[in-house]
Amino acid sequence: MRFVITRSFHRFRLLAVFALLALGAGSALAEVPAVVQSKLSRGINLSFWFANRDNPKIEPRLFWPDRSDLAQLRSIGFRHVRIPLERAWIADPRDPSKIDPAHADEFARAVELVAANQLLAVVTLTTTTDDLDRMLTDKPWRDTVAALWWSLARQLSARVPADKLVFEVINEPATENAAASVALMQTLAGAVRDAAPRHTIVVAGHKYSSVDELVTLKPFLDTNLVYSFHFYEPMNFTHQGAWWGWPMWAKLRGLPYPSTEALVAPLLASLDADAQPHARYYGQQEWNRGKLAAILDKVAQWQAQNGVPVWCSEFGAVKTNTAPASRQAWLRDTRTLLEQRRIPWTHFDFSQHMGIVDGAQGERVWDRGALEALGLGAPRSN
Known part of the structure; x- marks a missing residue:
């Protein structure tokens, strides 16, 4: 059964279960076009370009890429960019099942600019925790978001071909309920598939889409899907200094990698008393290349067992x-x-707290040490 829509009271209504994406046996790896797989090899997240548009702290010249930045990204070796797109910003405020025409055109022109710089664009729908919870628990609202995705995918796929554009249906469905997450993925991916039959779609596991969530996911029947995961292990190292999430992260600093108890011990006196046990335990865990490899081996095994990218x-x-x-x-x-x-990868992030650049457009300061660690070339001089 295909995704069926009709107009009623000036909005799209979903009328079908997306049997096309029902759970079942995995598909062959070759079903995702080779050119897409090649371009997914290494990329960068552009997290503040089309998300947090109402946040006055997100100054465009600092956090948005311009034409020169995109050309630079391609020249140093990136093959794709991942663009989080805020649901509330792209939706028509009068009817959330439709796209805002002006915003949708602005976004489409940005995707076309990415494509013009020979970069694959991965469009990722993102939203608030409350909005995600509503999608997961309220079927009419989930159908409304699917109708929005259908409209967006239809417009973008008409302007950008399948070898230059990929659709990732939702970022980090933060729920412990794996079944609800799968239902959301199926509904949104079904809408995108009907609107853009030839474009690759990305789905992920529940919670924060980590390795453990990926390996519990049963592949869908659709043959042009990629399965994504996020990797931030160990969190106390990668998130030390973070002002979001667990409050303890903001109190951690200077934790080394690799870690041993002896390396961490000199740092303890400089940390708040309540942070010291967490830092000490981080040292005792002895995080190193072998420990990271053991986690990523789970992904490789899951991929081999299921034959999916x-x-x-x-x-x-x-x-x-x-x-x-x-x-x-x-x-x-x-x-x-x-x-x-x-396993192809996408670094987080372009700018800001995990970024590879500082400074404004036209005055970028590139983190050459990070670029070298990522196996990339040196940026051209401005």
């Missing part, structure tokens, strides 16, 4: 509270471990 769509480390040498060592180990397992 996987992709690490986020990995990175906060640079504010981390010694550059430790951050570069972690990036190098993670990147090379992914490549050894033939």
Whole structure:
């Protein structure tokens, strides 16, 4: 059965279960076009370009890429960019099942600019925790978002061909309920598939789409899907200094990678008393290349068992509270471990707390140590 829609009271209504994407046996790896798989090999997240548009702290010249930035990204070796797109911003405020015409055109022109710079664009729908919870628990709202996706995918696929554009239906469906997450993925992916039959679609596991969630996912029947995961292990290292999430992260700083109890011990006196046990335990865990490899082996095994393509769509480390040498060592180990397992990757992020650039458009300062750790070339001089 195909995705069927009709107009009623000036909005799209979903009328069918997306049997096309019902759970079942995995599909062959070759079903995802070879050119898409090649371009997914290494990429960068552009996290603040079309998300947080109402946040006055997101100054465009600092956080948005321009034409020169995109050309630079391609020249140093990136093959794709991942663009989170905020649901509330792209939706028509009068009817959330439709796209806002002006915003949709602005976004389409940005995707066309990416394609013009020979980069694959991966469009990723993102939203608030409350909105995600509503999608997961409220079927009419889930159908409304699917109708929005249908309209967006139809417009974008008409302007950008399948070898230059991929659709990722939702970013991090933050729920413990794996079945609800699968239902959301199926509904949204079904809408996209009907609107864009030839374009590749990305789905992921529940919660924060980590390795453990990926390996519990049963592949769908659709043959042109990529399965993504995020990798931030160990979180106390990659998120030290983070002002979001667990409050303890903001109190951690200077944790080394690799870690041993002896390396961490001199740092303890400089940390808040309540942070010291967490830092001490991090040292005792002895995080190193072998420990990261054991986690990523789970992904390689799952991929081999199911015969479907996987992709690490986020990995990175906060640079504010981390010694550059430790951050570069972690990036190098993670990147090379992914490549050894033939898992494509996307660094998080372009700018800001995990970024590879500082400064405004036209005055970028590139993190050459991070670029080297990612196996990329040196940026051209401005």
